[in-house]
Amino acid sequence: MSLVEIRFHGRGGQGAVTAAQLLVAAAFKAGKKGVQAFPFFGAERRGAPVMAFARVADEEVVIHSQIYNPDVVVVLDSGVMEYVDVAKGVKEGGLVIINTTKKPSEYNFGKVRVATVDATGIAMKNKISISGIPIVNTAILGSIAKCVNWVGIEHLEKAITEKMGEKAPQNIEAIREAYNSTVVA
Amino acid sequence: MPKEIIDTANHIAAEAVRIAKPGVVAAYPITPQTTIVEKIAQMIETGKMKSEFICVESEHSAMTAAIGASASGVRSYTATSSHGLLLMHEMLTWAGMARLPVVMTNINRAVGPGWNIWCDLNDALAQRDTGWIQIYCAYPQEIFDTTIQAFKLAEDKRISLPVMVNHEGFIMSHTSMPAKIYDEAEVDKYLPKYNPNWKLDPQDPLSHGNLISPEHYTEVRNDMQKSFDAAKDIFVKNAEDWKKQFGSYFGGMIEYYMCDDAQYVMVTLGTIGAEGKVAVDKLRKEGHKVGIARIRMFRPFPTEEIEKLSKKSTLIVIDRAISPGMGGIVHSEVKSCAAPGTKIFGFIAGLGGRDVTYGDIENMIRKAIEGKAKSSEWYDLKEAQ
Numbered sequence A: 001m002s003l004v005e006i007r008f009h010g011r012g013g014q015g016a017v018t019a020a021q022l023l024v025a026a027a028f029k030a031g032k033k034g035v036q037a038f039p040f041f042g043a044e045r046r047g048a049p050v051m052a053f054a055r056v057a058d059e060e061v062v063i064h065s066q067i068y069n070p071d072v073v074v075v076l077d078s079g080v081m082e083y084v085d086v087a088k089g090v091k092e093g094g095l096v097i098i099n100t101t102k103k104p105s106e107y108n109f110g111k112v113r114v115a116t117v118d119a120t121g122i123a124m125k126n127k128i129s130i131s132g133i134p135i136v137n138t139a140i141l142g143s144i145a146k147c148v149n150w151v152g153i154e155h156l157e158k159a160i161t162e163k164m165g166e167k168a169p170q171n172i173e174a175i176r177e178a179y180n181s182t183v184v185a
Numbered sequence B: 001m002p003k004e005i006i007d008t009a010n011h012i013a014a015e016a017v018r019i020a021k022p023g024v025v026a027a028y029p030i031t032p033q034t035t036i037v038e039k040i041a042q043m044i045e046t047g048k049m050k051s052e053f054i055c056v057e058s059e060h061s062a063m064t065a066a067i068g069a070s071a072s073g074v075r076s077y078t079a080t081s082s083h084g085l086l087l088m089h090e091m092l093t094w095a096g097m098a099r100l101p102v103v104m105t106n107i108n109r110a111v112g113p114g115w116n117i118w119c120d121l122n123d124a125l126a127q128r129d130t131g132w133i134q135i136y137c138a139y140p141q142e143i144f145d146t147t148i149q150a151f152k153l154a155e156d157k158r159i160s161l162p163v164m165v166n167h168e169g170f171i172m173s174h175t176s177m178p179a180k181i182y183d184e185a186e187v188d189k190y191l192p193k194y195n196p197n198w199k200l201d202p203q204d205p206l207s208h209g210n211l212i213s214p215e216h217y218t219e220v221r222n223d224m225q226k227s228f229d230a231a232k233d234i235f236v237k238n239a240e241d242w243k244k245q246f247g248s249y250f251g252g253m254i255e256y257y258m259c260d261d262a263q264y265v266m267v268t269l270g271t272i273g274a275e276g277k278v279a280v281d282k283l284r285k286e287g288h289k290v291g292i293a294r295i296r297m298f299r300p301f302p303t304e305e306i307e308k309l310s311k312k313s314t315l316i317v318i319d320r321a322i323s324p325g326m327g328g329i330v331h332s333e334v335k336s337c338a339a340p341g342t343k344i345f346g347f348i349a350g351l352g353g354r355d356v357t358y359g360d361i362e363n364m365i366r367k368a369i370e371g372k373a374k375s376s377e378w379y380d381l382k383e384a385q
Helices: A016-029 A078-082 A119-125 A139-147 A153-181 B009-020 B034-045 B059-071 B082-087 B089-097 B140-155 B184-190 B214-246 B272-285 B303-310 B329-337 B358-369
Strands: A003-011 A034-039 A049-057 A072-075 A095-099 A113-117 B003-008 B024-027 B052-055 B076-081 B103-108 B133-136 B163-168 B176-181 B254-257 B264-268 B290-295 B297-299 B314-319 B344-348 B376-378
Touching: A003 A016, A003 A078, A016 A034, A016 A049, A016 A139, A016 A153, A016 B003, A016 B176, A072 A078, A072 A139, A078 A095, A095 A139, A113 A139, A119 A139, A119 A153, A139 A153, B003 B009, B009 B034, B009 B076, B009 B103, B009 B140, B009 B163, B009 B176, B009 B184, B024 B034, B024 B059, B034 B052, B052 B059, B059 B076, B059 B082, B059 B089, B076 B082, B082 B089, B082 B103, B089 B214, B103 B140, B133 B140, B133 B214, B140 B163, B140 B176, B140 B184, B140 B214, B184 B214, B214 B297, B254 B272, B254 B303, B264 B272, B264 B303, B264 B329, B264 B358, B272 B290, B272 B358, B290 B303, B303 B314, B303 B329, B314 B329, B314 B358, B329 B344, B344 B358
Parallel strands: A003 A072, A072 A095, A095 A113, B024 B052, B024 B076, B076 B103, B103 B163, B133 B163, B264 B290, B264 B314, B314 B344, B344 B376
Antiparallel strands: A003 A049, A034 A049, A034 B176, B003 B176, B133 B297, B254 B290
């Protein structure tokens, strides 16, 4: 593994940036010395389509430009796919993980693997919500751990315990459920 | 033991400020600096940091309050960005000329109009002549280290000058990466308490900032110039002492990368000098002898080092800022101290937050290698629409 680039798609307020930050904190615990998480540079509005980015590498990351050809795309809200080409620039052999009740076979992005998980259902079941809206940014991290070999569920659990304190247990439960229920094509 | 954290450059800078223990922080929020001020205010509110936080109504007042605190013998700090920095301009010269060791983080952001919250370096470079030492960072650890080193340099009795530590808006400010937060007790050994040359004290009244006639003004300015000259060696030594004590090090006035045998050296400020390493590695694999000189200290300027470099290498200057009617600002500075006959190419790139990728950097260096670069040109300029 040299450098893995990840792009998150979601809506403002869904925690795409937090997801990127938790992911790299976990990857760091997995021994990846070079990690980086950043928002799309600009002004965010609640509900509008947003992006967040992460880089994970064995050595220190010196790159600071935006990510144009991600290895992994994570879609927190499949609704944005109506307006946003989430698979834009994704590398051949790359991976797209979508929060949806659909099956991977219902999507086609060319030579790209697709994984699906009902992260919204898992978040609701574990009562992870803000103002009644389910928050899926932690659950879907479990799906990433299922699909890649550079971060494990145990690293995510540690990162979440550190960052979330008393809210950690239900988020860890959600991650485990997502890990177990993710379907990879 | 140092604590290794993963956080944004703004929060890492705030941690460094907490450990440096300024007595007064006076600041006004502006994107993309806001998260530094929020973090510091929160740390003061929760007792993690013992400083007086002065909420002010503008950046002009923020700098004025920092000046007042510093003049009363207290370590003082502020942070700003872009138009906030421009609004401070008058008081920047006051801090500089009054020889007050205020430390400021400036988050580089373009100036408007058109209104733009993204990165370029025109805000800080436009303050070149205000009497501030200017340092530009490209790594989160460098921001932590340099922020603390800045207090030491500013408060050194041979220097007594304010220091501006720059990092780039969003590119650094909102990007989370790992950094080591060193122990406060260890930092205390490195950074002594501020012991001012003089201070405003009601028990021992003195007058400050009064009229200086033509008979003395020139000598006062000359004394300041001498301190700027002296700051070069002291900055380098402070960085080396830090390396011995803590281990992290990012170079002296310049961070050199693969320059020893380089025929072509890219000269720049900030993260272009970090990302450029990927381009240099690729070009090296093809057999091109290329390197990077990332200028860390812009004022005082590394004139001797640039002259030395220019005697053995062709220089390619990438500027994320422009002096309208002249050209790239670093380009002009480099030309002014390069050896006669040096080949120097200049590119203007990345204004107002336009991305400068390692691919772009490779293209610019390659253009110079292939003899296609002009003495000065704009990179990635779109046709008029």
